[in-house]
Amino acid sequence: MLDVLRYGITDYGVRFKLAYFKPASGLNPETLALYNQNILTITRQVRYSTCNENSIDLLLSINGLPVATVELKNQFTGQDVEKAKQQYRRDRDDRELLFQFKRRALVHFAVDPDEAWMTTRLDGSKTRFLPFNQGYNKGAGNPPNPNGYKTTYLWEEIWLKDSWLDIVGRFLHLEQDTIKLNGKSAKKESLIFPRFHQLDVVRKLTADAKAKGAGQNYLIQHSAGSGKSNSIAWLAYQLANLYNDYNARVFDSVIVITDRRVLDQQLQDTIYQFDHVAGVVQKVDRNASQLAEALASGTNIIITTLQKFPFVLDKIGELPKRNYALIVDEAHSSQGGEASKKMKEVLTVIDLSRSAKESGGSYGNEDEDEEDWVRKSMLSRGKQPNLSFFAFTATPKPKTLEVFGHLNNQGQPEPFHLYSMRQAIEEGFIMDVLQNYTTYKTYFRLTKAIADDPQIHKKKASKAIARFLSLHPHNLAQKTEVIVEHFRQCVMPKIGGKAKAMLVTASRPHVIRYKDEFDKYLKKQGYNDIKALVAFTAFIDRETGISYTESDINGFGERELPEKFETDEYQLLIVADKYQTGFDQPLLHTMYVDKKLSGVKAVQTLSRLNRTCPGKEDTFVLDFANEEQEIIDAFQPYYEQTLLAATTNPNRLYDLKNRIDSFQIIWTSEVVFCQGITNG
Structure with missing residues (x-):
């Protein structure tokens, strides 16, 4: 039809x-x-x-x-x-x-x-x-x-x-x-x-660009689950065909900057359906001369990678008679490693003096990511009158909002368009990762309260809680035991027995040490149903001089990891910075955090759990390193009205039991009390 x-x-x-x-x-x-x-x-x-x-x-x-x-x-x-x-x-x-x-x-x-x-x-x-x-x-x-x-x-x-x-x-x-x-x-x-917010953002952006022409900045804050890929495809096509009231094209070319491998083919397929014309979208994946040729020739839609972003800005500045729309996809790469390193080097060379001043003379900041580099690169060149900038992100940093946001009636910068994390959760497109967030202190206090409850038969409860009570985790071996036993008892049955977990560690050496502890403990207990993988960028340990690579430890190449982790063979993924952002695996149910997190990094990290899939009803976070309020504060700007109980109170179970009893559906005589605890 x-x-x-x-x-x-x-x-x-x-x-x-x-x-x-x-x-x-x-x-x-x-x-x-x-x-x-x-x-x-x-x-x-x-x-x-x-x-x-x-x-x-x-x-x-x-x-x-x-x-x-x-x-x-x-x-x-x-x-x-x-x-x-x-x-x-x-x-x-x-x-x-x-x-x-x-x-x-x-x-x-x-x-x-x-x-x-x-x-x-x-x-x-x-x-x-x-x-x-x-x-x-x-x-x-x-x-x-x-x-x-x-x-x-x-x-x-x-x-x-x-x-x-x-x-x-x-x-x-x-x-x-x-x-x-x-x-x-x-x-x-x-x-x-299109969902309503997708239709709305494309129409509002094109209407504003038509009225104001080139030279504008737009920040679009759309949560995970918003369907950004389709929004970007529709926007790119419509900007490439946008004419002003004088029947002149507003933009000579639209450039899409993204590291999503599937987006270029999706763009081509989608736009071909609209026009049945081949060659509207050109993928630039070879070198700078290929990109320069595409920009100079006026190709309708050019799609390229984040690493070529600075070159794009420089080239556009050299073509003042042409107008460009630059759409930047969410700039949080899950791969880390060499691609991010090269981009950081390029941007630092361009903006070396400014970078040195901002960082107090030192090079590099572990909390900086591609979003920071994109912003700095834009600022170093100043506003270009022939370029409009459309940035899509779920978690804009304050500086990004300050530079690219629109001023509201109170004079405060805000996104041009918002689809919040709260709306995505309420509409069922992502999970609420704060719903079952708990620190280890709270978890320990809860298990102790259950153990001390006189109404609970100690022998029946001992299997579930004794191990946790005896382990207040001061070292990696103890934390490993807590993680493995919690995963076996509470996580493995989830999502039809397919649930997976991620352990976020403080550094690459921590990844290596945790992997050793996991392997030792699993062997000691004879657990053959759990296998762990690691994800990190290759490094040399300063103390030992030993070189470590992800592929050596896992036994296969880095690019194979996402596909291998999806199989039933592997259940746990131990990471440092790599895969802490931008990694989408819907079967991820639980996260163990042993790293200080703050601000947008906390949101991006915990959001690895928020993807939905059939059978996934909830998520769980067990945090060894952070305070509950710190995490709530980090989510607040993106979440919209975060609601999280301050503590977990076992007495609420009795309140719930009384409510159930009042309906007279379950009779005590019909309840079968099981001895011990099984994985089910």
């Missing part, structure tokens, strides 16, 4: 255009006239089956072709948006032509007066709905509407002719992923419809 709407059909050599989309400029009046002839309709109570009298509440069509269905519910009749979702899952047969994936309706909305949700694929009980809400108070939902329903924006804004045709023409696209199934690769297709 999407292909037919965009490119028409050919019958006996005659080509028929079935829809016309609004041209980017007013240079062709004929195309604009054809666009104005599109007929958009909304039809009520549409019967869609030849087998029964079932009907859909609303059908949205373009020139008679169905593109969206809508189920409307009203709480006054005892029904809400959840009922609409269930209706799609249970009563709407995805074999019916109207509901067949890709062939007819492209998106299905579930709507009540308060919330809107949507899906592009009906699949019975497995149908997954995504929120299409504006967000409220930096969280989920919609803001109050004094003039009507909270979901009025759907028909007053989203479904209006210009908006709706823009979404169908320049946002909707088919995404193909390669997934592994039983050891074999398979193709998975998804039809991508």
Whole structure:
């Protein structure tokens, strides 16, 4: 259906255009006239089956072709948006032509007066709905509407002719992923419809760039789970085709700076669907001369790496008659090592005097990352009038916000657009890693309180807590025992027995020592169901002079680690700085922290746990090195209204038991008391 709407059909050599989309400029009046002839309709109570009298509440069509269905519910009749979702899952047969994936309706909305949700694929009980809400108070939902329903924006804004045709023409696209199934690769297709914040950020950025032209800075704070890759792809395409009110292109080229390996292919595939024109996106991965040629020739969209960022800035300064949009993807590389080292060297050479002054004459700062280097590189060159800068990050540092943020009504810098961690959590796209965060002091106090409880049979409880009580971890061997036993008892059964954990250590030598302690303890206990991997950049121990490499210890190359860690063979990953940021492994359930963390580094580190996957219901952090309040304070600027109990109180279990007893569902006589504790 999407292909037919965009490119028409050919019958006996005659080509028929079935829809016309609004041209980017007013240079062709004929195309604009054809666009104005599109007929958009909304039809009520549409019967869609030849087998029964079932009907859909609303059908949205373009020139008679169905593109969206809508189920409307009203709480006054005892029904809400959840009922609409269930209706799609249970009563709407995805074999019916109207509901067949890709062939007819492209998106299905579930709507009540308060919330809107949507899906592009009906699949019975497995149908997954995504929120299409504006967000409220930096969280989920919609803001109050004094003039009507909270979901009025759907028909007053989203479904209006210009908006709706823009979404169908320049946002909707088919995404193909390669997934592994039983050891074999398979193709998975998804039809991508923008979530509200994605649509909103692209439209607001392009509108502002159209009005102000080149020379602006934009900071976009979008949490993990926001779908940044798609947002960047849509933004790049639309900036490359942006014309001002005088029908002149705003940008001659759009440059996307990213280290995501999949983004360049995704960009090419997505943009090809919009235009069916090859060569719109050029990947620059060889050398500076290739990049210089692409910039000078005016290639529509150029995609390159963070390491080439300083060269891009210099080259743009040499081409004052051309305007550029520079989109920088979140600059937190998980790989660390040589790539980051080279980039740091390049930027320090460019800005050596400034760097020396800021660091008190010393070179390097372990807390600095690519975001700092990008900011310093921009500042060293000053504002360039032919360059607009669009920076996407989940965790902007205060200095970044100060340099690139927009001033609000109180004169404070803030992001141009926000999709907060809180909203991502409330909408179910990431996990709340603070929900089960605890320091070892609290954990120890809890286990002691349980041990001292006169109502608990000591023999039954001893297996669970005795080991922890006898180990107040003052050294690595004791901490190793705590970690391994906690992992075996509490973590291994999670996510269907596939849960994994990460140990964050203070330094690379600590990684080596921890790995030795893990191997000793696992061998001593005869545990064959746990294996640990390490991740660190190669180094030479100053005390012993011994050289250590990750591949020597793991027994395979560094690039293989993410894939190896995903298998059932390995459960624990011991890291220093490497993989502390930018590493996405949804099976990570628990993190053990033995390193002082503060500020944005604390947020980035703990956020390794926040990815969702089927069967993952919670996460857990056991912190040996930090105070609870320090972590809460670190999350506050990005989390929005962090709520975390100050202590864990075992008496709350009795409160919960009393509440359960009051429902008279569970009877004491029906409870089976198990001797000992199993992994289940």
